[in-house]
Every structure is written in structure tokens, then in C-alpha cells.
Amino acid sequence: MLNAIIHGKAGRVNSVSGEDSISWKQLYQKREDLLTASFFTRFSYLSPVNQHRVLKHCFSGQGDFTEFEEIDYWPKYDLPEHEGRDFVEPDLLIKFKGFDLLVEVKPPQGGDQYINQWQLEIEGYLAQEIKIKPLKFLAIGRVDKVSDAEVNALKSKVNDERFMLASIKWKQIAVYIYNLLKSSPVDTQDKIILKDMLKSLNLYGVRGHDLYWSDMETYLINNNMQLEGIETWIK
Numbered sequence: 001m002l003n004a005i006i007h008g009k010a011g012r013v014n015s016v017s018g019e020d021s022i023s024w025k026q027l028y029q030k031r032e033d034l035l036t037a038s039f040f041t042r043f044s045y046l047s048p049v050n051q052h053r054v055l056k057h058c059f060s061g062q063g064d065f066t067e068f069e070e071i072d073y074w075p076k077y078d079l080p081e082h083e084g085r086d087f088v089e090p091d092l093l094i095k096f097k098g099f100d101l102l103v104e105v106k107p108p109q110g111g112d113q114y115i116n117q118w119q120l121e122i123e124g125y126l127a128q129e130i131k132i133k134p135l136k137f138l139a140i141g142r143v144d145k146v147s148d149a150e151v152n153a154l155k156s157k158v159n160d161e162r163f164m165l166a167s168i169k170w171k172q173i174a175v176y177i178y179n180l181l182k183s184s185p186v187d188t189q190d191k192i193i194l195k196d197m198l199k200s201l202n203l204y205g206v207r208g209h210d211l212y213w214s215d216m217e218t219y220l221i222n223n224n225m226q227l228e229g230i231e232t233w234i235k
Contacts, residue, residue: 035105035204040094058166071095073091079120090121091103101137103137119153122137137163
């Protein structure tokens with residue numbers, strides 16, 4: 001489906017009224033849940049070593065993410081003690097053998113992350129998951145560096161010194177995956193999966209490598225092509 005959307009072969013989707021329609025690409029770009037599903041479904045197909053590499057990068061080089069078990073998409077936790085809000089729905093609960101990882105996703109263009117939402121999602125997990133494990137929390141997209149005070153506030157909510165919090169922008173993930181493909185030994189299957197993960201981000205305008213004129217110049221020189229006239233043609 002992802003490649004059908006990229007190449008304009010997925011058709012169009014009718015609105016509820018049936019009067020208007022939009023392309024699947026436009027729909028994908030409007031719905032952050034499609035980005036979440038596309039990217040992390042492919043993440044679940046990766047080998048343990050590359051699952052570990054991607055998530056360890058998100059956590060600034062800390063943690064062991066090799067014993068992946070499964071992903072729950074949009075787990076729903078009731079909030080009976082919070083007036084005006086009945087439930088909370090994290091985007092992902094990624095389960096590992098020794099811990100759980102809650103993930104909150106924001107699209108590259110959209111609303112920002114905020115710590116109150118993270119607190120409610122952690123509360124919901126602690127109150128309703130049958131088997132509580134040591135917990136990690138990852139916020140992706142629309143977020144800058146989280147302060148030590150915010151980390152400590154969430155750590156006190158969990159009441160576990162092993163709790164870890166990380167925040168990262170999609171661009172940083174895309175750049176890491178691009179460089180991983182270029183600089184690390186990756187088997188054929190994982191290469192295909194990682195490239196698809198990059199494609200899912202490209203649909204949102206997030207690329208692992210931004211092209212500049214210097215890149216074009218180097219490419220032409222390496223391929224014995226002439227520079228004359230190319231710059232004018234590009235303009």
C-alpha cells in the first residue's frame with residue numbers, strides 16, 4: 001500500500017458526503033495514525049540488531065532494545081479520576097522482555113507534544129496494564145529537548161528509578177536511518193525495510209538527506225558528466 005500511495009496508484013477516497021474526494025497521499029499526510037502504523041509496522045519486521053540501533057539512537061545511546069516481543073497500537077486506558085477526560089490513548093505500547101515502552105507520536109506538521117499528556121498516558125498504563133514492567137517513554141515529533149525537571153516529574157509519577165524518557169524529532173530519526181544504510185553492514189531484508197521506513201517519512205516531507213548543489217556537482221563529476229548547462233537547467 002505504501003508504494004501504491006507513493007506512485008499515485010492507490011486511487012482516491014470519497015468524503016462522507018460523497019461530493020469531494022482526496023488522494024490517499026493527501027489523506028496520509030493529514031492523518032498521523034497512518035504515519036505511526038506505516039513506520040512502526042515496518043520497525044517490527046526489522047532484525048533485533050537494527051531495532052536496537054534505531055531505538056538506542058532515540059535514547060541518546062542508552063538502553064538495550066534487543067528483546068522485542070510485540071507492539072500494541074493505540075492502547076486505550078480509562079481515566080475515571082480525571083474530570084472532563086474519560087480515557088487516554090498512547091500511540092504505541094512496544095513490549096520488550098524486560099520492560100515496556102510507551103510512544104507518543106506527533107506528525108512533522110501538527111500540534112506539539114506536552115508533558116501533561118505524557119503523565120496521563122503513564123498513569124493509564126500503570127493503572128490498567130495487567131503485567132506492569134519497568135517503563136520507558138518516547139516522544140517523537142514536535143518536541144525539543146526535555147528538561148531534567150520534566151524527567152524527574154515523570155520519574156516520580158512512575159516511582160521507579162529505572163524509568164527513562166527520551167524525545168526526538170522525526171528528522172533526526174530519518175538522518176540516522178539514512179546514515180545507517182550508508183555506513184553500517186545491513187542485510188538485504190533490513191535494507192528493504194529501512195528504506196520503506198524512510199519512504200513513509202518522505203511522504204511527510206522528512207528526508208534523511210537534503211540535496212544541495214554541491215551534492216549534484218559531486219555526482220556529476222563522479223559520473224564523468226558535464227556541469228555546463230546543468231545549473232541553468234535546474235533553475
